[in-house]
Amino acid sequence: MREFITITLNGVTLGGLYFVAAAGFSLIFGLMRVVNLAHGSLYLLGAYVGWSIGDATGSWYLALITAPLGVAVVGVLLQQAFLRRIQGQELREALVTIGVSIIIADLLLAHYGGQNYEYTVPDALNGPVNLAILGVTYPAYRLFILAVALVVGVGLWLLLKHTRLGMIIRAGIDDRDMVSAIGINVQLVFALVFGLGALLAGLAGVIGGSDLSVRPGDDGIYLLYSLIVVIIGGMGSIGGAAIGALLVGLVSQYGLAYVPVYSVLITFAMMIVVLSVRPQGILGRRT
Amino acid sequence: MSTVRIQRIAGLTVLIVLLLAFPLFASQFLVVQIGIQSLFLGIVALGLIFLAGYGGMVSLAQMALYGVSGYTMAIVTVTYGLPWYVGVIAGVIFATLLAAIFALISAHTQGIYFIMITLAEAMLVYFYADQDRVFTNGHTGINGVRPPLIGPIVMSDPTTFYYVTLLIAALVYLGLRYIGRAPFGLALQGIRDNAQRMQSLGFNAYAHRVTTFTLAGFIAGIGGVLGTWYDGAISPGSIDLTRTINILVIAVLGGLSYLEGAFVGAVFFTLVTNFASSFTDRFNTVIGLAFLAVALFFPDGLIGLSKKTLQIATQTVSWRGRNALESSKPVKAPSASKLPTSDTVSEDKKLMIASANPEEEEKQQ
Numbered sequence: 060m061r062e063f064i065t066i067t068l069n070g071v072t073l074g075g076l077y078f079v080a081a082a083g084f085s086l087i088f089g090l091m092r093v094v095n096l097a098h099g100s101l102y103l104l105g106a107y108v109g110w111s112i113g114d115a116t117g118s119w120y121l122a123l124i125t126a127p128l129g130v131a132v133v134g135v136l137l138q139q140a141f142l143r144r145i146q147g148q149e150l151r152e153a154l155v156t157i158g159v160s161i162i163i164a165d166l167l168l169a170h171y172g173g174q175n176y177e178y179t180v181p182d183a184l185n186g187p188v189n190l191a192i193l194g195v196t197y198p199a200y201r202l203f204i205l206a207v208a209l210v211v212g213v214g215l216w217l218l219l220k221h222t223r224l225g226m227i228i229r230a231g232i233d234d235r236d237m238v239s240a241i242g243i244n245v246q247l248v249f250a251l252v253f254g255l256g257a258l259l260a261g262l263a264g265v266i267g268g269s270d271l272s273v274r275p276g277d278d279g280i281y282l283l284y285s286l287i288v289v290i291i292g293g294m295g296s297i298g299g300a301a302i303g304a305l306l307v308g309l310v311s312q313y314g315l316a317y318v319p320v321y322s323v324l325i326t327f328a329m330m331i332v333v334l335s336v337r338p339q340g341i342l343g344r345r346t
Numbered sequence: 347m348s349t350v351r352i353q354r355i356a357g358l359t360v361l362i363v364l365l366l367a368f369p370l371f372a373s374q375f376l377v378v379q380i381g382i383q384s385l386f387l388g389i390v391a392l393g394l395i396f397l398a399g400y401g402g403m404v405s406l407a408q409m410a411l412y413g414v415s416g417y418t419m420a421i422v423t424v425t426y427g428l429p430w431y432v433g434v435i436a437g438v439i440f441a442t443l444l445a446a447i448f449a450l451i452s453a454h455t456q457g458i459y460f461i462m463i464t465l466a467e468a469m470l471v472y473f474y475a476d477q478d479r480v481f482t483n484g485h486t487g488i489n490g491v492r493p494p495l496i497g498p499i500v501m502s503d504p505t506t507f508y509y510v511t512l513l514i515a516a517l518v519y520l521g522l523r524y525i526g527r528a529p530f531g532l533a534l535q536g537i538r539d540n541a542q543r544m545q546s547l548g549f550n551a552y553a554h555r556v557t558t559f560t561l562a563g564f565i566a567g568i569g570g571v572l573g574t575w576y577d578g579a580i581s582p583g584s585i586d587l588t589r590t591i592n593i594l595v596i597a598v599l600g601g602l603s604y605l606e607g608a609f610v611g612a613v614f615f616t617l618v619t620n621f622a623s624s625f626t627d628r629f630n631t632v633i634g635l636a637f638l639a640v641a642l643f644f645p646d647g648l649i650g651l652s653k654k655t656l657q658i659a660t661q662t663v664s665w666r667g668r669n670a671l672e673s674s675k676p677v678k679a680p681s682a683s684k685l686p687t688s689d690t691v692s693e694d695k696k697l698m699i700a701s702a703n704p705e706e707e708e709k710q711q
Binding site: 157158 | 404452457461463465469470473474478479480587588595627628630631633635638645
């Protein structure tokens with residue numbers, strides 16, 4: 060039982076990390092219909108930059124705040140420099156983000172090399188925590204990831220449901236042309252949303268990198284999980300991303316614990332089941 | 347015979363002679379590193395271009411299917427020690443079957459959704475190969491796959507390997523060219539352009555897509571056999587995200603609308619990776635920049651670019667006398683049919699269509 064609780068907690072906290080990574084992907088897709096295949100690269104960029112900031116200043120919290128902001132700037136530049144000029148041509152936009160991901164991955168490899176980087180997480184977050192109710196001890200840091208995911212989820216919900224910007228974004232997801240026809244600067248909203256999506260990827264990079272380590276190839280892993288999460292949860296839906304992330308996190312952890320060799324196949328099977336029953340994803344809408 | 351036709355036949359003859367004579371004048375390094383590698387990567391890219399150009403499905407699963415075939419063959423021949431032909435048949439069949447399963451899952455979707463789902467499928471194959479220890483031997487993969495002795499044909503000899511690969515590449519190219527012009531291929535292009543209309547005409551769009559994807563999987567399987575013989579091994583590293591994307595890079599660089607683009611892109615790609623690496627470690631950045639430039643500015647790839655340049659050149663030469671004639675030609679209505687659809691469209695009209703709407707093709711969603 061104790062083992063089961065630990066595995067469940069592993070799944071839930073991992074789901075939290077996947078949610079932070081996938082929410083940005085889903086947000087960008089929902090509004091702009093851009094499949095940002097450089098999302099994993101932005102994750103990796105955040106993870107490396109965060110490590111460098113933490114290493115140089117000795118402050119992990121500073122890295123947690125500044126690295127995502129840096130990634131957001133890169134994201135806005137990427138959108139303005141490349142994607143804006145081919146807006147609306149979805150396939151070309153996807154191809155351009157692939158080109159960008161190749162370049163980012165190579166430049167990061169050039170600068171950081173192939174070795175693993177370990178973050179130094181503050182002691183306050185590093186120790187084990189005794190969860191009296193459940194009767195298990197659990198790493199505090201994993202609970203911190205869950206807290207971050209909750210903050211991100213609630214923050215996005217507030218932003219989308221209770222602010223003017225959120226209203227514009229939601230309207231834009233439904234009918235982009237109408238939003239711009241009533242005099243709203245859609246280009247500005249696009250830049251902001253792309254920046255926000257990149258910021259979330261960078262944030263996931265710092266908290267995910269601190270959990271294990273940072274190394275080349277992580278970009279592919281988090282791109283894959285972002286994809287699976289939004290395919291399962293429904294593309295463009297933040298709630299769907301939360302459900303998808305939780306499902307993927309739990310299923311992959313149960314799989315890893317009970318049928319280690321086939322855990323990947325179980326995730327795949329889950330994707331097939333969802334796609335065959337609800338092709339648009341659990342909370343997705345038909346387009 | 348028109349001059350265009352004579353030029354085409356002459357060009358084709360020169361190309362065939364060059365390809366056949368390549369091992370005679372090129373060093374072994376060139377034959378192995380550029381020749382063979384371009385050919386088997388080109389075969390896999392051919393499948394992708396057929397999918398993308400004729401079927402409107404940009405797949406990222408081709409390298410995974412390549413891997414499925416390569417792994418199956420390696421397991422059958424190395425782990426179980428069965429003869430080479432059992433391995434080849436099992437590899438290609440297994441890749442084709444898995445392609446059919448992938449197709450059943452993903453062929454309902456189109457455009458960017460299709461890219462996402464096929465990418466997820468590809469990465470799952472990769473992670474399975476990386477995790478499994480029973481069949482695929484985890485991170486190490488399977489080593490010691492030897493190119494076989496096929497009767498008197500010694501496949502381990504680079505020149506022989508080159509000619510066999512060239513022959514297979516030519517067969518796959520001609521086969522796809524034929525299928526593209528057969529009723530099936532025409533229906534497929536119709537479905538790409540307007541699935542709803544084709545459905546109303548009684549064509550089953552889903553079945554056409556599934557069949558095409560399965561066919562492309564079969565081709566990727568052939569590429570996987572050749573590539574695994576070439577490498578002498580297969581590991582998760584042979585089918586990781588970089589390799590997966592490389593095939594797309596090759597197809598896009600060559601030109602998604604032209605079957606020939608597969609080999610143009612593959613030659614360009616192998617040249618850059620082999621020769622750029624001698625003066626910079628960042629050849630992937632070079633590839634990435636070239637890919638970015640093509641995606642942003644030349645959606646028809648290198649072939650489209652060269653055709654456009656040729657067209658501008660001929661137009662400038664014959665500009666004076668033919669100005670009035672040119673402008674009186676009817677301009678073809680924009681459609682996605684700038685692909686090499688049929689022989690009845692004359693060469694220069696095809697060029698006109700290609701340059702008239704370089705962006706139409708992308709609007710698939």
